[in-house]
Structures are given as structure tokens and as C-alpha cells.
Amino acid sequence: MPNNHDAIIIGGGHNGLVTAAYLARAGRRVLVLERRELVGGCAVTEELWPGYRVSTASYLTSLLQEKVIRDLDLEKYGYKVDAKDPAFFSPFPDGRYMFMWQDAAKTLQEISKFSKKDAERFPAYEEHLEKLAVVVESLLLTTPPEFPPQGFSDMAEWLKLTGRLRGLSRKELVGLVKIFTQSAADMLDDWFESEELKVTLATDGVIGANGGPKSAGTAYILMHHCMGGLAGKRGLWGFVRGGMGAVSEAIAASARSKGAEIRCNAHVRQILVRDGRATGVVLDNGEEISAPIVASNLDPIITFLKLIEERHLPGDFVQQMRRYRSEGTSCKINLALNGLPDFRVLPGTPGPQHRATMHICPSIEYVERAWDDAKYGKPSQKPLLEMTVPTTYDSSLAPQGKHIMGIFLQYAPYTLKGTTWEQEREPFFQRILGLIEEYAPNIRSIIDHAQILTPYDLEQRFHITGGNIFHGEMSLDQMFVMRPLAGWARYKTPVKGLYLCGSGAHPGGGVMGAPGHNAAREILRG
Ligand SMILES: Cc1cc2nc3c(=O)[nH]c(=O)nc-3n(C[C@H](O)[C@H](O)[C@H](O)COP(=O)(O)OP(=O)(O)OC[C@H]3O[C@@H](n4cnc5c(N)ncnc54)[C@H](O)[C@@H]3O)c2cc1C
Numbered sequence: 001m002p003n004n005h006d007a008i009i010i011g012g013g014h015n016g017l018v019t020a021a022y023l024a025r026a027g028r029r030v031l032v033l034e035r036r037e038l039v040g041g042c043a044v045t046e047e048l049w050p051g052y053r054v055s056t057a058s059y060l061t062s063l064l065q066e067k068v069i070r071d072l073d074l075e076k077y078g079y080k081v082d083a084k085d086p087a088f089f090s091p092f093p094d095g096r097y098m099f100m101w102q103d104a105a106k107t108l109q110e111i112s113k114f115s116k117k118d119a120e121r122f123p124a125y126e127e128h129l130e131k132l133a134v135v136v137e138s139l140l141l142t143t144p145p146e147f148p149p150q151g152f153s154d155m156a157e158w159l160k161l162t163g164r165l166r167g168l169s170r171k172e173l174v175g176l177v178k179i180f181t182q183s184a185a186d187m188l189d190d191w192f193e194s195e196e197l198k199v200t201l202a203t204d205g206v207i208g209a210n211g212g213p214k215s216a217g218t219a220y221i222l223m224h225h226c227m228g229g230l231a232g233k234r235g236l237w238g239f240v241r242g243g244m245g246a247v248s249e250a251i252a253a254s255a256r257s258k259g260a261e262i263r264c265n266a267h268v269r270q271i272l273v274r275d276g277r278a279t280g281v282v283l284d285n286g287e288e289i290s291a292p293i294v295a296s297n298l299d300p301i302i303t304f305l306k307l308i309e310e311r312h313l314p315g316d317f318v319q320q321m322r323r324y325r326s327e328g329t330s331c332k333i334n335l336a337l338n339g340l341p342d343f344r345v346l347p348g349t350p351g352p353q354h355r356a357t358m359h360i361c362p363s364i365e366y367v368e369r370a371w372d373d374a375k376y377g378k379p380s381q382k383p384l385l386e387m388t389v390p391t392t393y394d395s396s397l398a399p400q401g402k403h404i405m406g407i408f409l410q411y412a413p414y415t416l417k418g419t420t421w422e423q424e425r426e427p428f429f430q431r432i433l434g435l436i437e438e439y440a441p442n443i444r445s446i447i448d449h450a451q452i453l454t455p456y457d458l459e460q461r462f463h464i465t466g467g468n469i470f471h472g473e474m475s476l477d478q479m480f481v482m483r484p485l486a487g488w489a490r491y492k493t494p495v496k497g498l499y500l501c502g503s504g505a506h507p508g509g510g511v512m513g514a515p516g517h518n519a520a521r522e523i524l525r526g
Contacts, residue, residue, distance in 0.1 A: 005031045005261075007293035007523065008281055010268045010307075011502065013041025016514030017251040017262075019501040019523070021072050024258035026524050031289065032260060033281065035267035035463065038245070039252050041297070042462050042469065043511045045245030051399035052357035054334045055244040056453070057462060057469070058386055058511050059358075059406045061085070062228035062237040064247065067141060067512035077250035081238040082393040083230045088171070089356035090200045091345040091439050097166050098196055099356065102236065125191045129226055130234055131168065132176050137227050138164055139480070140507045140514045143522060144489040180476060183211075184218040185364050195363050202364055203384060206410055208469045208509065210329055212371030213364050217475050220483035224474065224510070231481045237357075239393045247511060271303075271498065273312040278498040288406030295519055298483035299464055299471035300504035301326055308495065317494050325478065328455035328467035329374050331383075331412035333429065336449035337403040340389065341440035357394045360385040360439060364492050370411050377417030379428045382435060383409045402448070409434065414455035414466045421456040428454075432512075469510025471502055479504055491515075491522040499523055 007023050009016045020030045020352030024168055038044055061081055069079065088100040098108050098114065104123070112119035140441040145157035165173060178187065184205025187197040195434055205222035230236040267284040280290030294358070296303040304313060304321045313321075340349035343357075361367050361384040370380035391403040398404050409432065416424060429452050436443045455467025458510040464471060469507050472478055481489045483506045491499045501519030503509040 005029050005289070005291040006287060007031070007295060008033060008291040009295045009297060009501065010271070010281060010295030010303075011035075011041065012039035012248075012252070012264070013297045013502060013518035014043045014248045014261055014511055014513060015502045016041075016295070016517075017248060017255055018068055018072070018513045019256065019295050019297070019520045020256035020260045020262070021251055022517060023523060024255050024260040025071075029262040031291070032255070032262040033266040033268050033289075034262065035265045035282070037264050039257065039262060040245050040248030042464065043244040043248045045243030048334060048451055049336050051383060052336045052402070052449070053243050053245075053397045054404055054451075055240075055390065055406065056334060057332060057458065058244045059239075059390065060237045061117040061240050061244070061511055062229065062230060062235070063510040063512040065141060065513050065517065071500075072251060072254040074247075074250040074254060076243065077253040078246055078252040080232055080246075081272045082241065082504070083236045083238040084356065086352055087237065088359060088479070090196065090230070090353065090361070091352040092196055092362050093438075095345055096196070097345045097353075098200055099352065100200065101234075101251045109136040111194070111197055112274065114196045115176055115192070118192045118194045118197050121191055122197075125273055125301075128172070128175060129223060131172050132179055133227050133234065135164055135168065135176065136223065140227070140512070141517060143518055144481045144483075144506050147486055147489065169366055171205075172316040175456070179219045179223055181216060182219040183214045183216050184222045185213040185368075187219040187222070197355055199361055199364050199367065200359060202367065203359055203361060203386065206367060206384065207386070207408070208326065208328075208330055208373070208474065208477070209410075210325070210473050212368040214368050215371070220476070220479075221474060224508075228512070229362050239388075239390045240269075241394050243390065243394075244511065251513070257473030270309075271307045271495075272378060273308060273495050275500075276312070276393040277471065277496040278391065291516055293499070294505050295499040295501040295523060297502040297516070299326060299468075299502060300324055300434055300500065301465040301472075302463065303500060303504070304493070313494050317485065317488070324472055324484055325475070326456060326465040326468040326472040327414040328464075328469055329411040329413050330455065330458075330467070331409050331428075332453040332458065333407040333409070333432065334453070335405045335407070336398065336399070337405050337446045338448050339442065339446035341387070341405070341436065341446070342442045344438070350392060357388040360387070360435060367410075374411030374413040377413055377415060379413065379416070379424055380411045383411060383430065383432065387436075401402050403424050412454050413457070414468075421454040425433065425454055427450055428452075471504035472508075474508045479508065483508060491519040
């Protein structure tokens with residue numbers, strides 16, 4: 001068993017690559033083992049059809065940490081983003097529509113079409129969210145304190161944590177507690193009266209969630225999506241030039257430049273453990289590779305329940321891990337188009353709407369009903385759709401005159417009652433097209449190719465348990481000091497020398513690079 005590596009990273013998702021890049025910068029000899037033929041995991045660009053380079057899973061960036069971009073010199077390696085403007089376009093069945101723009105004054109004008117009072121309140125809402133986001137954001141690149149605290153030094157860490165709240169007023173502190181406990185709908189009801197504005201904002205609260213806008217905890221998910229930004233502007237999301245794979249490629253190039261070795265087509269079958277310590281891995285082809293440090297970019301369920309023999313883990317840890325919730329409810333559809341959807345409410349192509357995230361979700365109740373179906377094991381009769389056309393920013397992604405459209409939708413439960421995704425996939429797709437047709441009647445006529453990725457397909461393609469896009473639900477009981485499990489949120493695991501560096505660790509999912517960054521720091525601390 002050759003031993004010329006200081007650390008093995010299992011999985012070349014963007015987080016695994018971030019860990020590798022930081023370790024390599026610190027002079028460690030690092031080997032990344034990726035099962036697929038390309039790196040990136042859920043942040044990839046794949047040529048699905050000749051000439052179409054598609055961000056098959058994730059499609060927008062905002063959360064990627066500025067520090068990671070700077071430290072790893074990602075712009076030098078090709079990372080470039082076009083900020084989305086307009087941010088949102090929501091057409092409504094009554095013939096009206098709403099845009100949200102980067103220009104605050106233009107957005108207020110749009111909101112005032114629906115409610116003058118809401119337009120007046122909107123700046124205060126944004127300021128409030130910003131204040132809270134700053135506090136939470138400051139935790140993204142920190143290692144959660146020990147929980148429950150064991151001794152004096154743990155208590156000191158908790159005190160330091162509460163110190164971060166010092167700048168908040170009483171009202172903001174109440175807001176902070178509310179945001180962790182409230183539903184997105186309740187939070188938005190506190191601020192606004194217009195259904196159209198509320199639903200446009202509420203979509204961020206249910207993306208990737210196992211819950212509807214009225215489920216407790218969705219207010220936090222809403223804020224999670226406002227935590228990033230682009231070029232110093234909070235809440236902006238954008239399209240990466242070259243698709244999301246360009247993020248991963250840039251990180252990989254940065255890691256390689258410092259000596260990291262990245263092997264694709266290397267499927268890890270087992271993590272080797274001797275006397276409670278990780279000693280290496282075994283690949284599918286039987287090859288054994290040893291290293292004193294192993295970091296897993298895989299989700300916690302695959303890491304602990306599939307790659308490690310149960311006898312190496314404490315019984316209660318295994319029990320709790322079996323209860324870790326990781327079933328997804330999101331579906332991604334990728335389309336190759338020979339034109340653009342022509343909206344009834346705003347006819348003509350191309351238009352600013354095609355540069356926005358285009359929503360199909362007319363009301364909070366509509367989204368809640370969509371969740372009701374999923375709760376009982378059915379794909380939503382009328383799902384919430386988020387449609388994006390990256391080719392309106394980067395025409396190199398498709399042949400001349402053609403477009404790519406991504407549809408991210410909720411809800412498509414991983415576990416169906418009385419049926420299977422094999423049976424449901426096509427009828428579900430047809431229903432979605434029917435739904436889009438109500439708003440953009442030309443949709444069927446402009447589709448050249450389609451790929452439908454139900455949670456089952458996401459699991460198969462990306463190896464994410466239950467097709468959960470975040471490596472496990474981002475509910476309060478699986479966040480921060482509880483991610484993935486209480487007592488194990490500090491990237492270390494019950495197996496010495498084995499670390500978790502993917503989205504199943506704090507601060508969770510999204511193309512953020514934060515878990516990878518934090519895990520590298522803990523590995524280097526030893
Ligand atoms: C459909 C979809 C849409 C999304 N949209 C967005 C978005 O627009 N913006 C955003 O910020 N986030 C989005 N997300 C979430 C985000 O993409 C993920 O949370 C994030 O990319 C996960 O990164 P990771 O590095 O932690 O894990 P992964 O990307 O899951 O990486 C894990 C890696 O491990 C590899 N692997 C698995 N098993 C093995 C094995 N046994 N041996 C070797 N390698 C293995 C996998 O192939 C993969 O490369 C989306 C996710 C999905 C699925």
C-alpha cells in the first residue's frame with residue numbers, strides 16, 4: 001500500500017476541492033479521488049447534447065465565500081460571474097407581472113404596482129434582513145462551538161459567539177430568533193400585504209426545503225439564500241461564465257498549482273480504519289491507498305453508513321445517523337431550446353424577463369398546496385417553478401441562436417406513495433410543460449432536447465442520498481452545532497483522522513466552499 005500522501009480527499013465536489021486546495025497551500029501532499037469522469041459534483045458543466053454545455057445541477061452562484069475566492073485566486077483560474085439583472089420576473093394569472101432589479105428605485109416602482117405601502121416598507125425589510133444576515137454570515141467560516149459545552153474553554157467559545165450579537169438592537173434580536181423559528185410566510189406577513197410580493201420573496205424560503213412557505217424554519221432558508229452576494233453586493237445571484245463547472249475547474253486548477261493530485265474515475269468503496277484511526281481507502285477496483293488523514297466530501301449518510309464498517313463507530317452515533325434526514329423534494333429539468341419562452345403578460349423575445357429567474361408561483365397558497373401533495377408522497381400537481389436561461393448571459397454555452405433553460409422546481413418527493421419515478425417522470429414533465437404553457441404558450445414548440453432529473457435521478461447521477469441538494473435537510477435540528485449530529489459539528493468524526501468536508505457539515509449546502517474551507521482549517525490544526 002503506497003503511502004506518499006498526507007491526506008486523501010474522497011470526492012472532488014467543489015468543497016472537497018476547496019479542502020484540497022487549502023491543504024496543498026499549507027504544503028500537504030493531497031490526493032483527491034473523484035468517482036466521476038469530471039470534478040465538481042453538483043457544480044458541473046456537462047455537454048449533454050452536442051454544443052450545449054449545461055449546468056446540470058446547481059445553476060446560480062452567490063454563496064461562494066469571498067475569502068475562498070481571494071485565498072485560492074479563483075479569478076486567475078477563470079472564475080467570472082455575471083450578476084443577474086433583473087433578479088426576478090414573476091408573471092401572474094391576472095396579466096400583471098413583477099420584476100426585481102439591481103436598481104433599488106426600479107424595484108420599488110415594480111412593487112408599488114401591487115402595493116404602495118409595501119414599496120415604502122421594502123427598504124426597511126432589506127435593511128433588517130441584511131443586519132441579521134451579517135450576524136449569521138459571520139458564522140459561516142467559523143467552526144461551531146462544542147455542543148453541549150464540556151468545560152471552560154467551550155463556555156468561552158459560546159461567550160464569544162454571543163458577543164457577535166452585541167451590535168443588534170432589541171428589535172433585531174427578536175428578529176433573529178424569529179428568523180430561526182418562523183415560517184417564511186409568517187415572516188413576510190409581518191412586513192407586507194401584497195400576495196405577489198410575498199410569494200416572489202417566499203420562493204427563496206422553500207428552495208431545497210422539505211416544507212412549504214408555512215412550515216416553521218423556512219424563514220431561515222429564505223435568509224440563507226440572501227447570505228451571499230456578488231462583488232460586495234448582498235443578495236445578488238449570478239451566472240458563472242462557462243457554467244457552474246467553471247467554479248469547480250477554477251478551484252481544481254488552484255489546488256493543482258500547489259501540487260494537489262486529482263484523480264477522476266476513482267470510486268472509493270471503503271474507508272479503512274485501524275485501532276479507531278482512518279488509515280486510507282479502498283477503490284472499487286480493489287486498489288488501496290493509505291494516508292494518515294482522510295476527508296470525506298460525501299454526504300454524511302454515505303460516509304458513515306456505507307463506507308465505514310459499523311463496528312468502527314459508536315452505536316449511538318450510528319443510530320442517530322440512521323435518523324439523519326436526507327430526502328430531497330427538488331427536481332431539475334434541463335432543456336435545449338431553439339427559441340425563448342414568449343410570455344403572454346410580456347410578449348416578445350428576447351426581453352429582460354429572459355435574463356431573470358422566471359417564477360411560476362402565483363401565490364403563497366399555491367406553493368403551500370404544492371407542498372401538501374409532496375407531504376403525502378405525490379409530485380405536486382402544480383409545482384413552483386424557477387426558470388433560468390444562462391445563454392442570455394453567456395452565448396458560448398449553446399450553438400449559435402440556441403438556448404439552454406434550467407427549470408428548478410419544488411416539489412418532487414424522493415419517496416412516492418404507490419408509484420415510482422420511473423412511472424411518474426414523463427407524466428410529471430408533461431404536466432410541467434402544460435403549466436408553463438399557461439404563461440408562455442410557445443414552450444413545447446421551442447424544445448429540442450430535455451433532461452429530467454427527479455430526486456431519484458439526482459441521487460443516481462450525483463451520489464447525493466435521497467437526492468437532497470444540500471447533503472441533508474437544512475432544518476434547525478440539522479444545522480450549526482447539530483450538523484450533521486450534535487457533538488460532531490467540528491468536522492472531526494468518531495474515527496480519528498477522518499474529517500467531513502462537504503455540505504453535510506456546517507454551514508451546509510450551496511456552492512459556498514465554506515465547509516471545505518473550515519474542514520481544511522481543522523485538519524491543519526490537528
Ligand atoms: C439540482 C441542484 C440544483 C442546485 N442549485 C444550486 C444553485 O443554483 N446554487 C447553489 O449555490 N447551490 C445549488 N445547489 C446545491 C449545491 O450544488 C450543493 O449543495 C453543493 O454543490 C454540494 O457540494 P459538495 O462539494 O459539498 O458536494 P458534492 O457536489 O455532492 O460533491 C461530492 C463529490 O463526491 C463524489 N463522490 C460521491 N461518492 C463517491 C465515492 N464513493 N468515491 C469518490 N467520489 C465520490 C461525487 O461524484 C461528487 O463529485 C443545487 C444542487 C442540486 C442537486
